[in-house]
Amino acid sequence: xxxxxxxxxxxxxxxxxxxPVTLGWPQGPLPLSLGSLRADAATRATYYPLRTVRLxxxxxxxxxxxxxxxxxxxxxxxxxxxxxxxxxxxSGLVLVHMRTDDILATARALAGRAGGALSxxxxxxxxxxxxxPTVSPYTLTFVTPGRRLPRLYNSPRYLRWSAVDQWLWALxxxxxxxxxxxxxxxxxxxxxxxxxxxxDWSAMILRDGMALVGTRPDRGTSDPFYNxxxxxxxxxxxDALLIGLLQLHGITNxxxxxxxxxxxLTDPAMAGLERHVTYFRHRLWWQHxxxxxxxxxxxxxxxxxxxxxxxxxQILAEISDFNRLARDDEARNINNSAVLFTVITxxxxxxxxxxxxxxxADSHVFIVVIxxxxxxxxxxxxxxxxxxxxxTVRRHFTS
Numbered sequence: 001x002x003x004x005x006x007x008x009x010x011x012x013x014x015x016x017x018x019x020p021v022t023l024g025w026p027q028g029p030l031p032l033s034l035g036s037l038r039a040d041a042a043t044r045a046t047y048y049p050l051r052t053v054r055l056x057x058x059x060x061x062x063x064x065x066x067x068x069x070x071x072x073x074x075x076x077x078x079x080x081x082x083x084x085x086x087x088x089x090x091s092g093l094v095l096v097h098m099r100t101d102d103i104l105a106t107a108r109a110l111a112g113r114a115g116g117a118l119s120x121x122x123x124x125x126x127x128x129x130x131x132x133p134t135v136s137p138y139t140l141t142f143v144t145p146g147r148r149l150p151r152l153y154n155s156p157r158y159l160r161w162s163a164v165d166q167w168l169w170a171l172x173x174x175x176x177x178x179x180x181x182x183x184x185x186x187x188x189x190x191x192x193x194x195x196x197x198x199x200d201w202s203a204m205i206l207r208d209g210m211a212l213v214g215t216r217p218d219r220g221t222s223d224p225f226y227n228x229x230x231x232x233x234x235x236x237x238x239d240a241l242l243i244g245l246l247q248l249h250g251i252t253n254x255x256x257x258x259x260x261x262x263x264x265l266t267d268p269a270m271a272g273l274e275r276h277v278t279y280f281r282h283r284l285w286w287q288h289x290x291x292x293x294x295x296x297x298x299x300x301x302x303x304x305x306x307x308x309x310x311x312x313x314q315i316l317a318e319i320s321d322f323n324r325l326a327r328d329d330e331a332r333n334i335n336n337s338a339v340l341f342t343v344i345t346x347x348x349x350x351x352x353x354x355x356x357x358x359x360x361a362d363s364h365v366f367i368v369v370i371x372x373x374x375x376x377x378x379x380x381x382x383x384x385x386x387x388x389x390x391x392t393v394r395r396h397f398t399s
Contacts, residue, residue: 007144007218074121144214171211244302
């Protein structure tokens with residue numbers, strides 16, 4: 001594959017991370033510029049509503065975003081900057097901005113494909129202040145044709161598959177034909193993963209990656225559209241992906257919490273779970289990001305790929321079921337306690353009332369009547385309903 005066949009090649013790798021310390025990096029998103037146009041926090045804030053701005057860029061007294069410019073060579077790729085986004089619970093994301101001379105090989109290496117390697121690249125060495133798990137990153141890739149994109153899949157069964165769509169699939173899935181020969185019939189059933197942004201470029205969003213591919217030759221630095229497209233892809237559009245990834249991680253965490261809470265069904269567990277869901281819904285669960293269409297399209301495609309709306313509805317249904325079970329269990333405990341109290345006290349009360357009505361003051365008669373009443377109560381407690389009441393009340397106080 002010749003350099004002349006490919007124009008610009010950018011890739012952003014996004015890792016989950018936790019922040020044990022506050023970073024000493026410059027605050028704000030990575031500032032990008034094109035002539036007089038700057039994609040800094042102030043400019044991006046005009047693109048999104050206030051609640052999205054607060055989540056993505058923070059506030060002066062509560063920063064969320066930091067960046068660090070660098071230059072690290074890793075095979076054919078060059079790391080040029082790092083960027084972070086932190087939430088209130090010290091979790092968040094770290095972004096690695098890279099230029100590369102072989103974007104498909106770099107994407108495959110980041111995905112950990114067989115035979116893929118990126119020597120000299122270690123995310124933990126690049127950001128030693130962060131705790132980053134050993135996982136494959138989500139990737140955003142952007143490539144444009146130099147003259148015309150070469151075909152990646154040359155088998156006769158792929159003759160009807162355009163070169164642009166081949167690149168979209170390969171970069172979004174981070175695979176080659178040797179890794180995973182795609183089935184065009186299956187791909188055709190998922191047109192919602194393709195975003196035809198304009199006549200000049202298209203996008204595809206899959207589970208682990210988003211690809212942006214130009215559809216016409218790139219004229220280089222004198223091409224105003226692709227210059228702006230690069231700026232938008234690395235700023236506004238990546239921010240829409242960050243929202244989707246935070247929502248994905250949030251829903252996954254809630255699903256794990258629901259699984260843990262379902263074992264005990266205790267009131268504190270249910271209360272904590274409801275607080276968790278309420279926080280997530282008000283701070284992260286948005287399906288409309290901006291009056292501008294493309295970020296909404298990106299987030300919608302990401303939702304469909306990960307089935308986030310269906311998963312969140314399932315979470316709410318399960319919590320509703322758990323609350324109903326907890327309320328039923330609590331009502332059962334109250335009823336059984338009331339029955340137990342009645343069985344013990346009512347016979348004694350009746351006996352005392354009879355003694356008072358008969359006018360007996362003899363202590364022996366009093367003792368005999370009370371003993372008979374207690375014996376009657378004991379006999380009632382030895383019946384099957386009585387034993388059930390005792391077991392239920394005992395389990396409630398010992399759980």
